[in-house]
Amino acid sequence: MVTESLESKKKRALEIIRRLKKKFPDAKIELNFKNPIGLLMAVILSAQCTDKRVNLVTPALFKKYKTAKDYANANVKTFEKEIRSTGFYRAKTKSIIGACREIVKRFGGKVPNQMEDLVTLPGVGRKTANVILGNVYGIPGIVVDTHVKRIANRLGLTNHEDPVKIEFELNDIIPKKEWTLFSHLIIWHGRRTCFARKPNCADCSVNDLCPSREDVKQVSVGLKSRGGVTPPLQVRSR
Numbered sequence: 314m315v316t317e318s319l320e321s322k323k324k325r326a327l328e329i330i331r332r333l334k335k336k337f338p339d340a341k342i343e344l345n346f347k348n349p350i351g352l353l354m355a356v357i358l359s360a361q362c363t364d365k366r367v368n369l370v371t372p373a374l375f376k377k378y379k380t381a382k383d384y385a386n387a388n389v390k391t392f393e394k395e396i397r398s399t400g401f402y403r404a405k406t407k408s409i410i411g412a413c414r415e416i417v418k419r420f421g422g423k424v425p426n427q428m429e430d431l432v433t434l435p436g437v438g439r440k441t442a443n444v445i446l447g448n449v450y451g452i453p454g455i456v457v458d459t460h461v462k463r464i465a466n467r468l469g470l471t472n473h474e475d476p477v478k479i480e481f482e483l484n485d486i487i488p489k490k491e492w493t494l495f496s497h498l499i500i501w502h503g504r505r506t507c508f509a510r511k512p513n514c515a516d517c518s519v520n521d522l523c524p525s526r527e528d529v530k531q532v533s534v535g536l537k538s539r540g541g542v543t544p545p546l547q548v549r550s551r
């Protein structure tokens with residue numbers, strides 16, 4: 314078994330980014346929001362739910378709740394009803410109201426701009442924190458959601474299953490200035506081409522850089538067994 318070097322992974326990742334930028338020049342976060350607190354709330358709502366569904370629910374919330382204090386003072390039962398269609402509404406209500414109470418109490422009503430502060434809020438892990446840092450404060454962060462986890466594995470950029478380990482491994486491979494956009498590009502790629510159940514490898518602009526490209530049925534097996542094998546790939550421009 315041959316292990317791909319970090320340098321080779323970096324080179325391949327840069328080419329993947331270049332091609333995905335070309336394919337998805339408008340890649341950005343697909344959750345709608347009006348202010349930092351609105352984004353934090355939307356990201357919590359998006360757990361186990363599509364961004365499309367969240368975007369249907371948030372306009373009414375944005376009208377009614379404008380500040381962290383508004384969410385902190387929300388009536389629990391009313392709020393549960395308002396977000397019910399996003400699923401897991403009790404836990405999400407608890408997280409959103411709980412996080413906003415902390416934001417009011419400890420951060421003067423402002424969504425914090427530090428990872429170590431964000432992750433102390435109820436319902437906020439590194440994934441949500443990186444969404445906030447990257448999309449509100451312009452602080453680079455790799456968002457390891459279900460798409461990034463799946464596709465980073467398929468692309469052979471990691472063989473971890475744990476999102477935090479994946480994030481740290483990708484941090485070493487991807488240039489810091491690209492971290493936020495890399496996340497958007499991979500998420501767009503996952504929603505439009507590299508689908509979870511049936512990736513469209515024939516229409517994939519990075520298929521010659523992907524060790525999982527040949528037999529789609531082997532992908533899930535390959536994730537467990539590949540263990541960092543060097544893919545027989547040549548970086549070439551498209």
Ligand code: SF4
Nearest residue numbers: 507512514517523526
């Ligand atoms: S070749 Fe297939 S598995 Fe690999 S990134 Fe493209 S769509 Fe995904």
